[in-house]
Amino acid sequence: MNVTLGEVINIAIALFVLFNLVTLVAITLVWLERKLLGRLQGRPGPTRVGPFGLLQPIADALKLLAKEDISPGSSQKVLFFVAPLLVFVPSFVIWLTFPVAENLVVRNLGLGLFFFVAFSVLSIVGLVLAGWSSNSKYAILGGFRAAAQLVSYEIPIIMSILVVAMLAGTLDFVEVVEAQEAVPYIAMVPLAFVIFLIAGLAEVGRTPFDIYFAESEVVGGPFVEYSGAHWAIFFLAEYVNTFVVGLLGALLFLGGWMWPFGPDLPTPAAAGLVLVKAYFLTVIIFWVRATYPRMRIDQLMSFGWKWLIPLSFAVFVAAACQLFYKWNPWTLTIISFVIMAVPVVIQIRRQRNPALALAARYAANAIVVQARPKPAVAAAMESESATTDAAPEGAGA
């Protein structure tokens, strides 16, 4: 391999810029989430550090870095300290191939989608290792949960990415975006987008799928024994991954830097458009967090294997048929909505109405305790009735 010094320096600079960009993104996300959750919950969110609390994540990061780095005496030291890196490095490496605009990308790979899938799976190893090496029961429970959850939800996310790849006829990110010039794929295969978003939530462990580090059950799961900078790395990776889901959704389903009004945008504006779309999806993820409770691990697994995976295969087959038989592309949209209606209807019929009926019954069947008149009032009423009884007699006389 002939690599000149200049190329190496170029790549190094690109990586340095990318690393800082990724960190910046994570910091803005932390602020955005805290502020948004605050507003949704009727409180102001961070306000003290910097204007609108903008510097709050930096203050948090400094605090974490200043903390003592504790590891349990019985932990496997090497694995314990390697695990955070195994989680963080893949979530950083996949950024190499994400185009933020047509020509704003570190390395546009022909197999970009494949590269993403291959590397994003790696972080599971880090989580399981973190759980195992901590030598703590909560951590090991969390590690097991992470392994089960992430491996299961990898399948629907890959299937929905595959649908997009099939429709675009390429695994190249830039070409996938350019194939959406006329119609973004969210309009063509809304079902694939919904599956992608739900499985993406599970993949990055956001509510309602934050099962493997569930604070109130396994107290942080694989992260329970981590502190200081190592915990900060997990934290950073979580937010970076969350944004990756948003960015991927923007590129694969929302048309990336394409927009419906006229010609292509200049590069800075195009990058801005991609970021706006990505942040929009991320905000949806935060919004879900403010709304939903956490699922249970068995419910999560049955939801994944009984609903998401069959549905993702269904949309995959539908897309294949559309390509093979050269149907009108809009048939896919119709098929998507029809398939989506099935679980929605079943779910509504199965759960919501009985609960509402039950609630109405509880309210209606409640035992009513009637008020007795007070002794004084009762006495007054008696004497009152005595006088009214006496009155006609008097009138008659």
Add this chain to the structure above:
Amino acid sequence: MTTEQQFETVDMMLNMGPQHPATHGVFRMVLTLDGERVVDVRPHIGYLHRGSERLCETESYGQVITLFDRLDYVANINNELAFVRSAERLMDIEVPERAMYIRVILAELNRIASHLLFIGTYAIDLGAMTPIMYCFRERERIQNLFEHVTGARMMHNYLRIGGVKEDVPSDFVARVRHLLSEVREGVEESDKLLTFNEVFLSRTQGVGVIDAATAISCGLTGPSLRGSGVPYDVRKDDPYEIYPYLTFKIPTGENGDCWDRYYLRVLECYESLSMIEQCLDQLEDGLIMAAGRRIARPPAGEVYVHSENPRGDIGVFLVSDGSDKPYRVKVRPPSFCNLVALRPMMKGAYVADAVAILGSLDIVLGEVDR
């Protein structure tokens, strides 16, 4: 569930608590787990034992009220009421009507505050982080009112043997009426957000089921018992204070699962709101303290008085030897007795359910350990 075991597995002991975010204080339970399934649970208590019952024997009757504040520290007025009533029964004191109305208004407000805390923390236990903010906002309003009336947000020391410490401020009725409308909105808000949430239903319905017979034999009381379909409420079955003069409903569940126990508390919030409204309508001017000596010296004897706390049936057994200090005070704390039902509820549940079940019993450790 019984699949053939291909390889030998070992049960895991998991120590949950006393330092655990979901045990509501310093409760500790040792779970025996088969994977994610709970095989057995052993509760351990005593981490918050302060010897309150013994302390009561060293304090005068007026001072004991402050100790009762600290039993169930989220329903202080209800506790004070339980003790004050036991002493009044022993001394045969006729409490003025206005004082009783004030006590009931505050006790019901405190019941709402306590239930709001339950709803919020239960949501947190199940991973929903927003309802607690709504609930705490409303609870804060109630506590502001308490501060206005009693001078303290939590440890009120407001009730007295024979009445209350002092009359309520002149704007009390108007303020409470305003508060009621605000709290009603707040309860509705968190109710809408959480109660019929798909995930919440699937996490709570059919979880921690306990039938009426087991519930009674375990000594469950309060909303936890009513969830199993037993309409037992001290306010109805052994009325005290001015509860006979109020019209109210006792919501009762059917399935005895976590959702029933949760939802009954939501319904009770609405009931308490309507009870307070009736009290405000009936509130009249009058004395707030029974005539008599300032220092209580009940005649020698013993008495058992019980009343309905937010968590269930609190009983106070008071023995007096005629001095100015109780000879013995025994509390029947609802949280402690409700904990007996933990084991039958938890067997076969998941780890995540263990949190949901413990949360649905709504224990307060100050009362469990005393």
